[in-house]
Amino acid sequence: MSEINITNEILIEELQKRFSKYQNTLKELKKVNDDLNKVNIKLAESEELKSHFLSNIANEIINPFTAIIGASQMILEAEPKDFEFAQKMAKNIYNEASYLDFQLKNIFAAAEIEAGGISPMYSKMNILETICSVKERYENLAKDKNIKLTIDNKTNKEEYYINGDNEKISLIVSNFLNNAIKFSYENSEIEIKIDNNEKNVCVSVKDTGEGICEEKKKIIFDRFNRIKDNINSIERGSGLGLSISNYYAELLDSEILFESKKNQGSQFILKLNQEIDDIHSLSIDDNQIFFEDMETF
Amino acid sequence: MEIKQYYLYPSTLFASDEPYHIKTILGSCVAVCLWDSALKIGGMNHYMLPLWNGKGLASPKYGNIAMEKLIEKMINLGSKKYNLQAKVFGGAEVLQQQTINYNIGRRNVIMAYESLREHNIPIISQSVKGLSGRKIIFATNTGEVLHKVLTKNK
Numbered sequence: 014m015s016e017i018n019i020t021n022e023i024l025i026e027e028l029q030k031r032f033s034k035y036q037n038t039l040k041e042l043k044k045v046n047d048d049l050n051k052v053n054i055k056l057a058e059s060e061e062l063k064s065h066f067l068s069n070i071a072n073e074i075i076n077p078f079t080a081i082i083g084a085s086q087m088i089l090e091a092e093p094k095d096f097e098f099a100q101k102m103a104k105n106i107y108n109e110a111s112y113l114d115f116q117l118k119n120i121f122a123a124a125e126i127e128a129g130g131i132s133p134m135y136s137k138m139n140i141l142e143t144i145c146s147v148k149e150r151y152e153n154l155a156k157d158k159n160i161k162l163t164i165d166n167k168t169n170k171e172e173y174y175i176n177g178d179n180e181k182i183s184l185i186v187s188n189f190l191n192n193a194i195k196f197s198y199e200n201s202e203i204e205i206k207i208d209n210n211e212k213n214v215c216v217s218v219k220d221t222g223e224g225i226c227e228e229k230k231k232i233i234f235d236r237f238n239r240i241k242d243n244i245n246s247i248e249r250g251s252g253l254g255l256s257i258s259n260y261y262a263e264l265l266d267s268e269i270l271f272e273s274k275k276n277q278g279s280q281f282i283l284k285l286n287q288e289i290d291d292i293h294s295l296s297i298d299d300n301q302i303f304f305e306d307m308e309t310f
Numbered sequence: 311m312e313i314k315q316y317y318l319y320p321s322t323l324f325a326s327d328e329p330y331h332i333k334t335i336l337g338s339c340v341a342v343c344l345w346d347s348a349l350k351i352g353g354m355n356h357y358m359l360p361l362w363n364g365k366g367l368a369s370p371k372y373g374n375i376a377m378e379k380l381i382e383k384m385i386n387l388g389s390k391k392y393n394l395q396a397k398v399f400g401g402a403e404v405l406q407q408q409t410i411n412y413n414i415g416r417r418n419v420i421m422a423y424e425s426l427r428e429h430n431i432p433i434i435s436q437s438v439k440g441l442s443g444r445k446i447i448f449a450t451n452t453g454e455v456l457h458k459v460l461t462k463n464k
Contacts, residue, residue: 126369127367129369130324132319235366256366304333307447307456310447310449310452
């Protein structure tokens with residue numbers, strides 16, 4: 014009798030062991046399933062963002078072209094006495110074309126970045142001149158909302174040469190300025206400030222517009238994300254500007270900081286690193302100097 | 311013939327069907343050199359973090375994207391995957407970055423291994439991890455890589 018008892022106990026023990034092993038396996042399986050579900054949700058969200066982006070971009074390109082074709086048609090049909098009207102149409106064409114130029118710059122930049130072909134192109138550039146050029150390009154857009162653009166040069170210099178990538182810095186500041194104008198109220202002022210110390214040159218764009226609420230602050234640098242984002246919103250823009258600016262800033266070993274309060278406005282600051290002993294900010298002979306101590310092939 | 315030089319910045323990648331000496335400097339970042347033994351062409355990436363987390367642009371700053379893009383570029387240049395060989399460099403534990411991104415070097419290296427294994431690309435040599443940075447020069451016509459470990463005096 015006692016032998017059968019022991020066998021039963023051993024059996025039960027063995028069953029319990031296997032049962033708990035299966036329970037563990039089930040738990041693991043459930044966890045893997047949960048992870049898979051999470052990834053699927055993220056994938057679906059990503060696809061939705063991308064589709065939304067693509068249809069949005071189509072509008073960003075088609076609308077300006079429609080306006081340009083319409084306006085140029087009107088100029089073609091205008092009579093000499095309608096010169097003032099023709100000028101107004103020409104101004105529309107200029108504005109729409111400039112807007113399109115900026116949007117396309119952002120789209121191509123994002124595509125290039127994601128494809129991996131971007132490198133910094135350093136050269137000696139006058140940062141003050143660069144900022145002035147950007148400001149000039151946005152005068153018209155600002156005037157439409159009666160916004161005043163001012164430059165506050167705190168560098169005590171007429172010309173300020175730095176080692177930088179002119180094209181990328183221009184696009185970053187253009188994105189700052191475009192956003193500032195977009196989110197500013199009419200009859201307001203936007204201040205562009207240039208400041209420096211031994212380590213950095215700072216370019217900041219400050220507006221007194223809508224500002225960014227706390228929860229949105231975390232996503233402003235994500236691609237495709239625009240503040241007022243629903244399909245019916247008439248807000249223009251691709252949602253790429255800040256993510257591109259962020260990438261460019263990192264590429265130039267610099268950083269972007271911002272301060273913002275809902276309904277009080279925002280300030281975006283580009284802090285350009287000017288410390289020359291950083292390897293990556295030099296481009297002498299393709300940085301050959303750092304490889305001189307190596308053998309050759 | 312003077313071979314063209316190309317300095318590869320972090321978060322970027324470069325491949326070409328022309329002969330190049332591609333150079334880069336690595337700390338905790340990882341660079342993978344891909345060489346096509348049949349066409350005698352090559353390319354290299356240089357990434358800083360292992361995985362793209364969905365924030366910001368999907369750029370080659372992230373290993374999973376950098377690896378896919380580099381392989382894609384080589385295929386676009388005419389390479390067949392079965393002719394590709396890899397050499398992996400970098401992934402050191404650089405002291406300043408330890409506190410912010412623990413083990414980032416090691417995680418970057420693991421990303422390279424996983425990606426290459428997935429694509430069946432053999433790793434024929436490597437110099438990874440450790441505590442020092444590295445300088446490498448990749449000759450894309452011969453597949454050779456010159457490699458130097460950076461010691462503290464440099």
